Amino acid sequence: xxxxxxxxxxxxxxxxxxxxxxxxxxxxxxxxxxxxxxxxxxxxxxxxxxxxxxxxxxxxxxxxxxxxxxxxxxxxxxxxxxxxxxxxxxxxxxxxxxxxxxxxxxxxxxx
Amino acid sequence: xxxxxxxxxxxxxxxxxxxxxxxxxxxxxxxxxxxxxxxxxxxxxxxxxxxxxxxxxxxxxxxxxxxxxxxxxxxxxxxxxxxxxxxxxxxxxxxxxxxxxxxxxxxxxxxxxxx
Numbered sequence: 001x002x003x004x005x006x007x008x009x010x011x012x013x014x015x016x017x018x019x020x021x022x023x024x025x026x027x028x029x030x031x032x033x034x035x036x037x038x039x040x041x042x043x044x045x046x047x048x049x050x051x052x053x054x055x056x057x058x059x060x061x062x063x064x065x066x067x068x069x070x071x072x073x074x075x076x077x078x079x080x081x082x083x084x085x086x087x088x089x090x091x092x093x094x095x096x097x098x099x100x101x102x103x104x105x106x107x108x109x110x111x
Numbered sequence: 112x113x114x115x116x117x118x119x120x121x122x123x124x125x126x127x128x129x130x131x132x133x134x135x136x137x138x139x140x141x142x143x144x145x146x147x148x149x150x151x152x153x154x155x156x157x158x159x160x161x162x163x164x165x166x167x168x169x170x171x172x173x174x175x176x177x178x179x180x181x182x183x184x185x186x187x188x189x190x191x192x193x194x195x196x197x198x199x200x201x202x203x204x205x206x207x208x209x210x211x212x213x214x215x216x217x218x219x220x221x222x223x224x225x226x
Contacts, residue, residue: 006153032212043114044154044202046214089153091215098167099144099204099215103153 006102023090117218136205
């Protein structure tokens, strides 16, 4: 069983604040690192799939970086909005296409 | 493109009763996952299928949980008998064939409450 850890567990920010979360994972047998956003009563939705060390991906105000050598990824949200409130999950994709999820970071953005 | 379909959305049962969940993955997706998400925790993989074969079921409590994927398409997950600690959201996801780095697509989940 792979150990994928996310921090912080929860986060409360004001609208307009920028924020970031961390995902740590074992660097051996690395294939890809996924980030998902899971809003209440909806399906988890993929944000990014990252494969290369040093990769940086961006979608609107959300971006992510990847360091496969040291085993971590950061997710950044610039200028948080109330609609960004959700649980952000990272998942490690290793050989065999298995996805192992971290515990998630629950983000609440107050207007 | 139709997404991953799951039913029912919600289920309340008494402990020691049985329950079954159904999942229809995206057409053409060979890999199917069942996850259990307990409140406050991340999703935990219960079982992974590749077509109709089991790839990993190491975290499936086999004394009470069973899953099948007949014909490599739809899948059912059963709990018999249920315990209070089985209360969780059960997520089904599907993805393209193995060694792929494409995303997994999730259904909306079944929220199970065992009382």
